[in-house]
Amino acid sequence: MKNPQLNKNGELQHLLSTEGLPASIIRDILDRATAFVTSAEGGEIKKVPLLHGKAVFNIFFENSTRTRTTFEIAAKRLSADVVNLNIGSSSTSKGETLLDTVDNLCAMHADMFVVRHSQSGAAHLIAQHVPSRVHVINAGDGRHAHPTQALLDMFTIRHYKKEFHNLRVAIVGDVLHSRVARSQIHALTTLGVPEVRVVGPQTLLPTLVEKLGVQVYHDMHEGLRDVDVIMMLRLQNERMQGALLPSAQEYFKYYGLTQEKLAQAKSDAIVMHPGPMNRGVEIDSSVADGSNSVILPQVTFGIAVRMAVMSMLGGAE
């Protein structure tokens, strides 16, 4: 079975998942993003003409202001024409199928789709369907993958820790429902992180998650012991239903990141979060705003990483 994200020369055709992505391509993306960050003057990334004349369609079947905005900024800094579509409120609610919507947008000469959908596999389906001149970036599909988030996380880790091969990383929280966690795990293991841990109650960890190459911890104190990187996950409010968790209070007590639990990690450990944060649920404000937190730099790097991915896919051919 052909890797659906690579073209016949092994180059990136779509970005659908960090799983199966060669380490060399991940490093290329991170290097390219570094160039965008260092070319910034006064913290501002200059506009570059790499996607001049290209049409980027942000198609969001699931609402997200933040991710869509960062993709929009990234595309505009690459000089692309950007069209935002919130499909949740348009065609499919009128009965048009996903692929009909995609066909129509292709007919409008889209060069690139940035897709978010509530169902796992939606981006793969679209990628299989579009003509080869069109590139697809998965901006989150169900519980499956959110590769640009994981790549910006890798960028952040590399920025602060320089190397991957000597790290101990803990991912904490609702791994079961998290596309971010899955993409982080594949990216970390691909880049050679020797020890990746997942920490959470059994109800929020998927069956056989250890097969993804991680160690499972239910006790957060043990799970954070001597780690270099803590990657917190967002806990959706609806998890309090369906008998997954009893209450936000109890969750915070056992799995919320506090100064006391953070003390288990190495003193120079970095704390990450994909946002938006629930303060007092998965993370204490004193940690989120504390000296170990790199949560805001993550957002800044996110634009550079998305620029890197878009320019790699849609740049001069």
Add this chain to the structure above:
Amino acid sequence: MKIQIKNGRLIDPKNQIDAQHDVFIADKRIAAIGTAPDGFAADQVIDASGLTVIPGLVDAAARLREPGYEYKATLESEMAAAVAGGISSLACPPDTDPPLDEPGLVEMLKYRARALSLCRVFPVGALTRGLEGCELTEMAELSDAGCKAFSQADAPLTDTRVLMRAMQYAATFGYSVWLRPQDSFLAKDGVAHDGEVATRLGLPAIPVAAETIALSTMLHLARETRAKLHVCRISSAASVEMVRAAKREGLAVTCDVSMNHVHLSEVDIGFFNANCRLSPPLRSQRDRAALRAGLLDGTIDAMCSNHSPVDDDAKQLPFAEAEVGATGVELLLPLTLKWAAEENVPLLEALRHVTVNPAQLLGQKVGHLSVGAHADVCIFDPDATWIVKSAALKSQGKNSPFLGYEMRGRVRYTLVEGHVAYDDHFPQ
């Protein structure tokens, strides 16, 4: 009409025959095997040199989609596909629209099927009204109309008191109850086996316990009510073991498996292949191995196609939104042969699971070629290969996990009640 099938290799599992024998058909029945009856003058001679002659296949589960889902498939398209697959008898589950819960619907279905004069159709009646799991259907009336068993198809029956009473009532008349074990709470929103692949792909999962808990309930109630229980489409190693133990105990329990689960596992979902969106879900490779072992030792009585044609649009969706099901009647024979070849099972043994065994489940005197039996015959070329693709399938459903596979074994003739219902014979 008198037909002689000559020079073929005759395999009849029920009568334990595997030898070169001619078959003589007269008055819609098998008149003789081996030597022509006195004064037999054939109206038609079928040269089966190099071909294998077996009883017409009996498929324990094939959805014809009528009434109600004619946009997916019709009786005509699916029965034509069935005979092209060597099937001369099939049982259709009651999950039509409306469900087969009224005698009039069953009579209409039987009438329409008979008028097409392709294969035999044995309707399985609804166990509860509207398959809603609340009130019993008129089972005796439905039986008079032609229902051979009673089932919920894939619809849940969560109320165990209703289930117990349905089994008691069916037991009163000696009807068998066909149930697919799935706990609807544990299976809620699930689309794939709760294992490595669902975890990797982020698909909502259905644990094995959803099957074993429901199966355990059914077995307890079968013991209590003495109803004849047929367990449909088991998918896990644990279920095979439970059925094995129940049979050892002497319970009146039988069991089938879909051919998809004999050949595929969760791994075949690959990158979200919606053609592998099946119910029950494809499980692990260990489960598949246990299902194969269950067929071999007789724990699993029958292998069915679980034919469920789906229109293309319903599969062109993200995995979880894609409709459940795969077309199958044209693949039942080649996939039986493939399993037999892979496991080194003699055809005489393997074919039992698609002929006499499912016929016995339905209480029908078909699925064998004894003298005097209905002349339902499948004649196939065991060496012919073909590629499964849309154009090669007669079924209106083109959705199959086996698209692109090469199959060995091609049906040349299917005879039903002594007439040629399908003929794909190319003169050399």
